[in-house]
Amino acid sequence: MKKISHKLILGMLMVTILSVGILWLYQTVFLERNYMNSRVEILKRSTEELTELYNTEPDSFVENAEKLFMERNIATEVSSVDGQILYSSGNTMGRGQASGFRVLRGDYLEELLRSGEATTTTIHQRQNTELFTYSMLLEDRETVITTSLPIEPINETINILKRQLLNISLILIVVSILIGTFFSRFFLRPIRKLNQSVNALAAGDMETRVDVETSDEIGELSGNFNKMAEQLSKVDRLRKDLVANVSHELRTPLGLIRGYAEMSKDIHRDDPQSREENLDIIIEESERLGRMVDEMLDMSRIQSGNMDLWQEEIDIMELAQSSVNKYSIMAEDKNIKLSVMGEKESFNVWVDRRRMEQVFHNLLSNAITHTENGNIDIVLTEKKNVLRVDIRDTGSGIPLDQIDHIWDRYYKINNSNRAIGGSGIGLSITKAIFEAHDIKFGVESTPGRGSDFYFEIPINK
Known part of the structure; x- marks a missing residue:
């Protein structure tokens, strides 16, 4: 996979798949456990509040127990440890679901007497409903407050959520591909333009530039490319000027040196005075040529930043x-x-x-x-x-x-x-x-x- 656009789309797709996978894992592994834990917490808080009212405000206890049953479907039962019922919420409406007198026996009762609280699940005999039951032993160790809450069928809920999550997963995958395609085109457009300009610059077009459309890292890169292109353009102009100047400036003294050397050899070989004049000109032009070379070397050192000062x-x-x-x-x-x-x-x-x-x-x-x-x-x-x-x-x-x-x-x-x-x-x-x-x-x-x-x-x- 060489294209950034493909990598971007794949990245969006992987993020979506990972997110959906986490949702699936939570739903299949942790949902039921969290549901049961939340039921326990609700019953414990409700029982603690009712226990406080039973000990301090008996009248308010009954009122709050009935209210709790009507609003949150939590039944309350007060009984002795031997199973004698002292109070049961909801019975006045024929909807009683308390199960305290049925569970206060065996291992459950032993656990209650030992630790002061106990939890279990049971089946309502008339309504055939599974109940989650929590009992708390009062300070007199003779009285027990038991609350129970129906456990709603969670398997059907999980199946519904799975079907919904499957549909959502398919939608998210399609959306992630579309979003990845859109953003890849949006973000990669300036990069493609920059790539075209780079190729043009490499092909010798020193005047190519990139339009800076954004102020982000890509825009900064485009701006730096333009600066680089401008410097390369200057260097190219200097190179052309150097070639033109060097070819012209060096040709003149070299031509004179060669011309006067040939004259001294072929024409003025027997004329000492003319030969001497020719040699003076050759020396003068050689010195001039040397000065020009020294200046060019100095300029080269300056351009490379190697000028040392003593x-x-x-x-x-x-x-x-x-x-x-x-x-x-x-x-x-x-x-x-x-x-x-x-x-x-x-x-x-x-x-x-x-x-x-x-x-x-x-x-x-x-x-x-x-x-x-x-x-x-x-x-x-x-x-x-x-x-x-x-x-x-x-x-x-x-x-x-x-x-x-x-x-x-x-x-x-x-x-x-x-x-x-x-x-x-x-x-x-x-x-x-x-x-x-x-x-x-x-x-x-x-x-x-x-x-x-x-x-x-x-x-x-």
């Missing part, structure tokens, strides 16, 4: 100046003036030096890429034990409709950095480093006037 106390002013020095030649080639400005000569912060060096590399490289004949300033400002670092440039700026996407992986502003070999993941790596350090960061930009990338770090006093 934090130490460093002078961020010295690190900023060191980074500027590395880019001075590149800046001179584009007629850019680089500078570091701060209110103090040093600012000590607790960060991962290698990662923060990578931040300055990415932000300065990005600023130089988009600046021509301008200025790039690193400004350090302290305010309330927080150091704000601004990397400001006078470059082309960022279009307003793209400023929210610059931190995304493989995003390129108007494809501008394709021409200079950017991989489109530098700012994404920078963002991950900031988040790993729990550093507040952001960007402000005006198209045509430049950009200001900033971040804030607590200062170690």
